Amino acid sequence: MFEYAPAPESRSVVDIAGSYGLFIDGAFDGGKDGNVFKTVNPATEEVLAEVAAAGPEDVDRAVAAARRAFGPWSALPGAERAKYLFRIARIIQERSRELAVLESLDNGKPIKESRDVDLPLVAAHFFYYAGWADKLAYAGFGPDPRPIGVTGQVIPWNFPLLMLAWKIAPALATGNTVVLKPAETTPLSALFFADVCRQAELPPGVVNIVTGAGDTGAYLVQHPDVNKVAFTGSTEVGREIARAVAGTGKRLTLELGGKAANIVFDDAPIDQAVEGIVNGIFFNQGHVCCAGSRLLVQESVADELLASLKRRMATLRVGDPLDKNTDIGAINSAAQLTRITELSEIGASEGAERWSPECTLPDRGFWFAPTIFTGVTQAHRIAREEIFGPVLSVLTFRTPEEAVAKANNTPYGLSAGIWTEKGSRILAVADKLRAGVVWANTFNKFDPASPFGGYKESGYGREGGRHGLEAYLA
Template identity: 95%
Template sequence: MFEYAPAPESRSVVELDSSYGLFIDGAFEAAKDGATFKTVNPATEEVLAEVATAGPEDVDRAVAAARHAYGAWSALPGAERAKYLFRIARIIQERSRELAVLESLDNGKPIKESRDVDLPLVAAHFFYYAGWADKLPYAGFGPDPKPIGVAAQVIPWNFPLLMLAWKVAPALATGNTVVLKPAETTPLSALFFADVCRQAELPPGVVNIVTGAGDTGAYLVAHPDVDKVAFTGSTEVGREIARTVAGTGKRLTLELGGKAANIVFDDAPLDQAVEGIVNGIFFNQGHVCCAGSRLLVQENIAEELLASLKRRMGTLRVGDPLDKNTDIGAINSAAQLARITELSEIGAAEGAERWSPACQLPERGFWFAPTIFTGVTQAHRIAREEIFGPVLSVLTFRTPAEAVEKANNTPYGLSAGIWSEKGSRILAVADKLRAGVVWANTFNKFDPASPFGGYKESGYGREGGRHGLEAYLA
């Protein structure tokens, strides 16, 4: 393995304030009751900033601001709304280095991922939906589709700015206004996005950002003047939201958990498959709802593939997220680390064989070594439950029918991967998989023009592409 000299990205490109307020009606302001929480750098446990906690009164003000702005915003011609979206996209590109460093500081993901994956995709989503804003009559949703109204959007901590873009861009393109609640552990990039909105001269109230924990999200989702709820996060919270909005007439889209199968057939290009497996489960520390957390490998190549996979895992560098050589950064929070640790210990206790490469973990912060479990059965909890960390469960199969049966034997249905040199086999197997997205000889590839979403306990509705407009049109 090469010895790499440290190559840290400079923190000086980001100027952090000691405290941040709520972004309501185009201005930052303190919470009515003065409540705050701290956001920390998961790699060092250093406090980055103090952030306002929105209570019911604050949520009321944010929703009222969005409702007030809705009339003028929805009445704008699509081409005029598009200009704002294009402007936001360009400002994001101009400030991408600053935003990438901020995202890695607050989230713990490696800078090369936030710089080379997250930020380009964030800008691409705004560019893509800017292009749709004046073409809505041709989108296939009727000759004169109308916006719904005020959208409440609750996003997770694993891709803070990208999940914001997935939700905000189509909402604005279609003429809706937004109240967004970012995750409690990663509020900073959303608050910097508020500044991007001001820089783009977006009319006040079109985008409002309320920060806080689960209570703030619950107030927002239950607010009587919200017309549409969009949530990405855990299946458990998704169920609670579905119960809250049932019978209210609010539109709802949910993008929830996953336990994706990455299926490797014996004719697959093995080196390419190993890269896909690593990308599928160790990208973003495994904090990916569509992560390939179950590897299904054809029995006759299992030994060869695992030897190659272990060799490749031995080259992964775990450490400082701001170092450009880092492959695996910090786990986002102490609570998430505890869950990953607990499920991994259960996996070992249930009889699966655990393996991690030798790696030195930093003393401060939240860290977990990349891990694989072999000898896993369908009955193991690590094969059924979403771990949401850098942990891979390996199962084997003999026939395509068995692979399909095992892949579908899960309450989730968000994504899957197939590795084979035969196009006919890929298409035949993909057709039988109950997953919203199926990748062929690749994994974790995203494009703003391509719809994303799940079946079963992975939620309903689609984000991205033309399909992503539908959730925001009446």
């Protein structure tokens, strides 16, 4: 076992102010009623900043600013809009170290993930959709596609800046304007993005950021002058939003929860599969809607695979998110830690066998050791409900048909993984899986040119790729 000396990334690259206002019509202001909330570092419970909480009047102002900006912005030639998107992408690249540190401080994810996954993908999405801005007539949505208008976008706390890019880049490329509400526990990177918009000299009102809790999001979703709603988050809130916009004529895309099956066949390369399993469930502390949280392993190789998986898990380093050696950072909030803890205790009480490697968790902050449950059946709650944490449920199967049946036995349908050396088996099984994304001999691979989205209770609509333009075009 290697001993790792601490390799901390410096906090000095990011300058966090004591308080932040709302970003409306190209300027920051404190909000009409003066309500504020605090955002904390989940690794230390230290307060990072005080942030304005937008009320109904603030949301009205933001939507009005977006409406005023819509005419001139949508009238710009696509090549002109593209210039702004390219500029934003380049500024994000220039400020990527600062933004990566900020994301790890506010969210709790390891710096190596913020630095090597989140930020490169954020810039890539803006570059990709900048390329589409003057080619919309060739996207397959009619010869003269038109923008919809004002888009209300509500994003989650697990990938704050990346989810912002997924939403804002296609909206701007197609000529729409945006009012975005980031998650209450991770507002800072969206507010820093507002500064990126100013630096790129984006016209005022094209992007507006309103911070707050669920009620702020509800005001935005229900606002009569919002033409399109895009939401990523929990299935429960997704249902409420679908009910709220029903009959209003608003466009809606939902990217919701998941309970992905990661299927390992007996001819799979075991070591490669173990890396994919670890990446599938322990990446970003398991705070991933498409996480491979159900491992389906063929019975004949289950013992060998589990022994290898446990050896690999014993090498995972849990701790300071700003340490470049850290594999698993902090759980995003006390509320999320409570949910993960409760569901794990239910798993043990229902008879599944729980195992975690030996690891010392820090005294302060929100932490949960990487955990696997064996002896899990399809009736267990941990096999049915989205835990959204570093917890893996292991089930076994004997035949490909049984694997498919178990994989599809879920209300969700966001993603899946297949591990086998046979290309024919990959294609045959993938064809039967009810999942929006199926990875073969890999997991959690994303690309701006590839559409992402789900079936059933995982939502509808696609983000990314040519398909991601459709929801923003009339």
